[in-house]
Amino acid sequence: MKTEVTHRTVETNGIRMHLAEAGAGPLVVLCHGFPELWYSWRHQLAVLATAGFHAVAPDMRGYGRTDAPDAIDQYTLLHIIGDMVGLLDALDGEQAVIVGHDWGALVAWHAARLRPDRFRGVIGLSVPFGARGSARPTTVMPQTEDAIWYQLYFQEPGVAEAEYDRDVRVEFRVGRIAISGDAPPSTRPFGMVPRQGRPLRRDAPAPPLPAWLTETDVDFYTAEFTRTGFRGGLNWYRNIDRNWELLAPFDGLRVTAPALYIAGDRDPVLKFPGMDRHIADLGRFVPQLRRTIILPGCGHVTQEERAVEVNSAIIDFLRSLSERAA
């Protein structure tokens, strides 16, 4: 059995997409979040391959060695889901299970919702499926005189790019740990960026590396984002209102594919306003939700922090689908 991770580039939806893959069998597509890479699934690829699946982790549009179109409007959820449908076509996969983390979770939920004929199952990590609200999203994000919600801070092209580019390494050596289960105590409310001064906190001393993160990992992310910058990933945020408009035809449409949701109980996403009730209610919008797994002590970086538990949950879910199909 092939458990080596190999790399290639495919054409999909008008862009060139780099991917890492391992194994053979039913296709599983792994979609990373912000600011991440195929590498965020490094602990999943070989394990899923050994379990009998063809695991594929692309660099998503705007990231790593995949194309990063210039125009902001090329980063809508429909473009990105189009990339995933085209990826299945490029891999000759009639169907796949789609797994996504963070922003990639939104891609996965909506891909399964819009194309249940192509995505026969969906796993969301960190971010649950959310029904479309009645108001334009950026109009209801928190802001005070002193601080604004980070997704608002990301809206203005060039601003967050400059801040991240100032010290790429600090995001991966400090920033990632700060949203993990190993985060040191913080006095600042999560997600609010001060209007004055340094918006992203870079003054904190680097904490010791937790067990799930190595200097090699930090080096890899740092090298990739030093080369590409953060603009591609930030452009996803700049389509939040546009996505809301474009998804109007799907109001009320539920995610009908079998589904699994996994998150850490120390993930800041779970502290977003209203999220606790929303997670408790997820089965209303995802009627075939098989399980919600909340990992104690785990933060935002789900599949990197808790590779073993996440892998076994994914494999259990995948096998339950295969058994039903057989």
Add this chain to the structure above:
Amino acid sequence: MTTEVTHRTVETNGIRMHLAEAGGGPLVVLCHGFPESWYSWRHQLRALADAGFHAVAPDMRGYGRTDRPEAIDQYTLLHLIGDMVGLLDALGANQAVIAGHDWSAPVAWLAALLRPDRFRGVIGLSVPHRPRGQVRPTSVMPQTDEAVFYQLYFQTPGVAEAELEQDVRHTVRSMLYSISGDAPAREGRVTSAGAVGMVRRKGGFIDGMISPVVLPSWLTEADIDFYTREFDRTGFRGGLNWYRNIDRNWELMAPFVGAPVNVPALYIAGDRDPVVRFPGIDRLIPNLADFVSQLRGTIMLPGCGHWTQQERVGEVNAAIIDFLRRL
């Protein structure tokens, strides 16, 4: 039974939408094309009401007494389909059959493709369902040194507006006549250049058309007056903006590549409609069932031109009612 046509305005998808309606019963939404109005369904509303249906013909986004957002990117097919889903919600209807003519045939076909749970049947007039192509649509539209396909001519904001708005009555009269089944045969020539749908680079969209002295039997001076009043007030920009999203629509529909229309469907067109001779569409019509799995029929009306439901009221109404009753 209500057979009176009444009017109201509803909120849908962030805009205010004016609609004409008649009857009670299962909902049928009638979507007009370019450059038209709810009024293009004036001969259907009562007939469908009398047959036991709730017929609703909105002024589509950008037209008539419905809102006309400024920005061009507010006119994608997803906005237009979002309007229709929101219209069902506003009317308290879980489901509808959707009928669309001309530009709204793609609205109807794709609404049925995207939301088969809300649109239980679809009727396309003039324009058949087209599967998404491999390439950006405007990159393969015909153009020569002398002429461009009219959809390319419509791309630059302000150009076609200036021509069409110069004399609205002349525009309305010329368009309604020149691509109808009553226009003289011109060997496929419709607009100012030689081939179908081609516009001379040094001319315009209307300048090759004919404004008739005597109107054909299906069209009255009162009809011309109505359209003229509407477009005098609104201009043509809203409708033209639909064309300015052709490439954007193609991008946004990428997730749905290869997905067929799976609800029961009917296609109706006139054999003298220039649309059925557009590049690619001529070959598509005989194979439509490959992309529309429950196509119940393809009705080609002999001698009928582009304005299907206005030119052939009796046949179109009978075909629609027959289709509705079999669902």
